[in-house]
Amino acid sequence: xxxxxxxxxxxxxxxxxxxxxxxxxxxxxxxxxxxxxxxxxxxxxxxxxxxxxxxxxxxxxxxxxxxxxxxxxxxxxxxxxxxxxxxxxxxxxxxxxxxxxxxxxxxxxxxxxxxxxxxxxxxxxxxxxxxxxxxxxxxxxxxxxxxxxxxxxxxxxxxxxxxxxxxxxxxxxxxxxxxxxxxxxxxxxxxxxxxxxxxxxxxxxxxxxxxxxxxxxxxxxxxxxxxxxxxxxxxxxxxxxxxxxxxxxxxxxxxxxxxxxxxxxxxxxxxxxxxxxxxxxxxxxxxxxxxxxxxxxxxxxxxxxxxxxxxxxxxxxxxxxxxxxxxxxxxxxxxxxxxx
Amino acid sequence: xxxxxxxxxxxxxxxxxxxxxxxxxxxxxxxxxxxxxxxxxxxxxxxxxxxxxxxxxxxxxxxxxxxxxxxxxxxxxxxxxxxxxxxxxxxxxxxxxxxxxxxxxxxxxxxxxxxxxxxxxxxxxxxxxxxxxxxxxxxxxxxxxxxxxxxxxxxxxxxxxxxxxxxxxxxxxxxxxxxxxxxxxxxxxxxxxxxxxxxxxxxxxxxxxxxxxxxxxxxxxxxxxxxxxxxxxxxxxxxxxxxxxxxxxxxxxxxxxxxxxxxxxxxxxxxxxxxxxxxxxxxxxxxxxxxxxxxxxxxxxxxxxxxxxxxxxxxxxxxxxxxxxxxxxxxxxxxxxxxx
DNA sequence: AGACAATGTGAGATCGATCTCACACATATT
DNA sequence: AATATGTGTGAGATCGATCTCACATTGTCT
Numbered sequence: 001x002x003x004x005x006x007x008x009x010x011x012x013x014x015x016x017x018x019x020x021x022x023x024x025x026x027x028x029x030x031x032x033x034x035x036x037x038x039x040x041x042x043x044x045x046x047x048x049x050x051x052x053x054x055x056x057x058x059x060x061x062x063x064x065x066x067x068x069x070x071x072x073x074x075x076x077x078x079x080x081x082x083x084x085x086x087x088x089x090x091x092x093x094x095x096x097x098x099x100x101x102x103x104x105x106x107x108x109x110x111x112x113x114x115x116x117x118x119x120x121x122x123x124x125x126x127x128x129x130x131x132x133x134x135x136x137x138x139x140x141x142x143x144x145x146x147x148x149x150x151x152x153x154x155x156x157x158x159x160x161x162x163x164x165x166x167x168x169x170x171x172x173x174x175x176x177x178x179x180x181x182x183x184x185x186x187x188x189x190x191x192x193x194x195x196x197x198x199x200x201x202x203x204x205x206x207x208x209x210x211x212x213x214x215x216x217x218x219x220x221x222x223x224x225x226x227x228x229x230x231x232x233x234x235x236x237x238x239x240x241x242x243x244x245x246x247x248x249x250x251x252x253x254x255x256x257x258x259x260x261x262x263x264x265x266x267x268x269x270x271x272x273x274x275x276x277x278x279x280x281x282x283x284x285x286x287x288x289x290x291x292x293x294x295x296x297x298x299x300x301x302x303x304x305x306x307x308x309x310x311x312x313x314x315x316x317x318x319x320x321x322x323x324x325x326x327x328x329x330x331x332x333x334x335x336x337x338x339x340x
Numbered sequence: 341x342x343x344x345x346x347x348x349x350x351x352x353x354x355x356x357x358x359x360x361x362x363x364x365x366x367x368x369x370x371x372x373x374x375x376x377x378x379x380x381x382x383x384x385x386x387x388x389x390x391x392x393x394x395x396x397x398x399x400x401x402x403x404x405x406x407x408x409x410x411x412x413x414x415x416x417x418x419x420x421x422x423x424x425x426x427x428x429x430x431x432x433x434x435x436x437x438x439x440x441x442x443x444x445x446x447x448x449x450x451x452x453x454x455x456x457x458x459x460x461x462x463x464x465x466x467x468x469x470x471x472x473x474x475x476x477x478x479x480x481x482x483x484x485x486x487x488x489x490x491x492x493x494x495x496x497x498x499x500x501x502x503x504x505x506x507x508x509x510x511x512x513x514x515x516x517x518x519x520x521x522x523x524x525x526x527x528x529x530x531x532x533x534x535x536x537x538x539x540x541x542x543x544x545x546x547x548x549x550x551x552x553x554x555x556x557x558x559x560x561x562x563x564x565x566x567x568x569x570x571x572x573x574x575x576x577x578x579x580x581x582x583x584x585x586x587x588x589x590x591x592x593x594x595x596x597x598x599x600x601x602x603x604x605x606x607x608x609x610x611x612x613x614x615x616x617x618x619x620x621x622x623x624x625x626x627x628x629x630x631x632x633x634x635x636x637x638x639x640x641x642x643x644x645x646x647x648x649x650x651x652x653x654x655x656x657x658x659x660x661x662x663x664x665x666x667x668x669x670x671x672x673x674x675x676x677x678x679x680x
Numbered sequence: 681a682g683a684c685a686a687t688g689t690g691a692g693a694t695c696g697a698t699c700t701c702a703c704a705c706a707t708a709t710t
Numbered sequence: 711a712a713t714a715t716g717t718g719t720g721a722g723a724t725c726g727a728t729c730t731c732a733c734a735t736t737g738t739c740t
Contacts, residue, residue, distance in 0.1 A: 004482075005482070050453070050456070050457050051457060052398075052457065052459065053457045053458050053459075054394055054397050054398045054403065054458065054459050055398055057394050058392075058394045058395055058398050063394065063458070065437070065458075072423075073413065073419050073422055073423050073426075074416065074419045074420055074423050076414065076416070076419075079413050079414045079416075079419045080414055082413055082438070083412075083413050083414050083440060086413075086438070086439065086440055090451075095437055095439065095451075095454060095455065095458070096437070096438065096439070097405070097435055097436070097437045097438075098422070098426070098436065098437075098438045099426065099435065099436070100423060100426055111430075111435075113390065114435060115435060116390070117390050117391060117392060117393045118393050118394065118403070118405075118435070119392065119393075119394050142344075142345065226621050252621075255621050255622055255625070258622065258625045259621075259622075259624065259625050262624070262625055281566050281592075281595050281599075282595055282598065282599075282622045282625075282626070284599065284602070285595070285598045285599050285602055285622075285626065286622070286625065286626065287627055
């Protein structure tokens with residue numbers, strides 16, 4: 001048998017008061033007699049009344065939900081962030097809607113549009129594109145709080161939380177150069193992505209500082225999945241003059257590179273040196289352990305959520321721009337290359 | 341300047357028709373004159389009108405959102421499932437709210453209650469507890485579609501999608517026994533969890549079938565994170581008579597075990613043999629490659645979402661119970677143990 | 681011509697909760 | 711006694727979209 005949800009009207013009827021009084025009693029505002037309040041509470045209890053958040057939201061304009069659009073939940077980096085945001089959202093009495101853009105701008109736009117029509121209170125977005133952001137700007141126009149995460153979008157004035165991608169990449173490549181490498185490969189994802197650009201810039205800057213001419217044949221572009229990274233790595237290292245070292249821009253791609261090297265019989269660090277951006281679980285299990293640029297993953301999500309909920313509670317400072325440091329963690333996947 | 345969202349009323353006013361007519365034109369139902377329809381479309385276009393889904397939902401009872409409560413998004417297994425569900429939900433014009441119970445029953449209950457007050461259309465849940473499920477039963481009572489995923493809940497009549505946990509565990513342990521092991525450790529998570537129980541049963545069954553007495557000292561319980569698994573493994577293998585082989589019940593725990601072994605100087609498969617439930621990215625990179633029981637992760641989420649959307653579109657067959665096969669993938673982490 | 685459908689449109693109710701306003705009654709203040 | 715203040719309550723508007731119903735207007739068939 002299908003039981004309908006009890007509404008405020010039902011509660012009011014059972015308690016023999018008007019809807020207005022029932023609402024006052026349940027939300028404790030305005031004047032309500034003690035006795036009346038008790039009656040209403042009892043009635044609500046008895047009916048198992050729970051307010052319809054939809055109706056509440058329609059009335060006062062917003063749903064206690066925040067939206068979060070990330071590149072790919074399957075990337076442990078984003079999974080961690082999503083998790084941290086959800087925890088903080090829950091603490092603040094909100095639910096979290098998670099959407100994945102799958103690094104497609106179109107999907108990001110349609111997802112955002114669909115979530116906006118839900119009158120969601122605010123958004124945390126890792127924008128797919130660094131440049132193409134009318135949809136994000138329009139959030140500003142309509143005063144919907146937005147926090148950018150992991151990536152910055154040009155022309156969008158809002159809080160953001162990112163890491164020092166360029167510096168991290170530079171440190172990694174400088175280290176490779178210091179170890180004697182000159183043919184340094186780069187395995188990166190789509191250039192529209194902000195982090196990809198910044199890491200690429202760090203890579204180029206480090207090369208330039210040492211007077212090493214950039215070489216496009218050393219750069220492979222792949223989607224950020226293990227499978228795609230395997231293929232891209234194989235292509236990169238099937239050339240006549242393959243790199244002697246590789247820098248990968250995220251942990252899934254690092255793992256792809258590892259698998260590719262194994263399948264090609266290339267040994268680390270003997271045949272090739274490797275540094276990955278973003279640490280991962282088994283980086284210290286592999287033999288050798290993998291040298292990485294680590295970012296403070298556990299702080300990013302919390303920081304972004306913090307910023308968003310500050311906005312939601314009315315803070316109107318100028319946009320805050322948080323940039324976390326990255327750190328080169330030297331382990332064993334880089335060996336000295338004697339110039340030949 | 342803050343622009344307000346255009347409402348149907350605005351569109352109607354601009355097109356010089358009533359709200360009712362505007363609604364008809366935009367949703368194409370009932371009779372509308374061609375010319376009028378055009379006018380309305382144009383007005384909507386001009387104002388950038390997008391319907392308020394809250395209002396729509398309040399009117400017709402439900403929001404085009406499905407909820408999904410999983411154990412932990414950071415587990416790649418659940419991340420993959422969440423991703424697949426989201427993709428299918430999007431195809432069906434729905435958004436996905438993801439919550440994480442963090443394997444706490446209380447959290448699962450409060451999350452569910454909070455999502456229900458959103459008038460969400462249906463749920464996909466991986467219940468924390470195999471037995472304690474009044475909150476899930478009440479979904480049945482109020483006719484809210486529910487699909488259980490990865491885990492079954494007693495006394496809850498609903499579709500579910502699980503894998504053959506017991507069989508998978510049995511195959512793994514039988515294989516270890518066939519390779520001469522008799523002191524076989526089990527690294528498992530909380531016994532309230534359905535999969536944990538089933539895998540444990542498989543483990544016990546295999547032992548019993550070979551006349552091996554169970555020994556509680558060989559069983560370690562840990563939360564399903566790499567860090568906790570490391571600790572649990574270290575405790576397990578610090579005993580006087582440690583196991584000669586270990587079976588771990590999920591991939592994060594497998595990875596934890598790997599890290600623990602490394603830190604303890606225990607080598608696989610020389611000192612200890614290892615089989616993990618659930619495959620993972622680097623299982624074929626490590627040396628030796630890790631033998632695992634694999635489950636068809638890519639099908640689970642889709643299957644569950646499929647079932648849910650079938651229900652949402654009115655299907656009312658008896659509950660469907662899907663159980664996928666698991667497969668023992670033999671790689672190199674198990675070696676023959678000569679009885680000592 | 682009269683009856684009857686088909687087509688097109690608007691007024692108003694509805695979903696459920698909230699909030700403003702008006703009113704009633706009591707007590708306090710001049 | 712007359713006015714002000716404090717308390718407690720209900721009627722009704724509101725949020726935005728949808729849907730029922732009533733009312734036109736046209737065309738069609740006997």
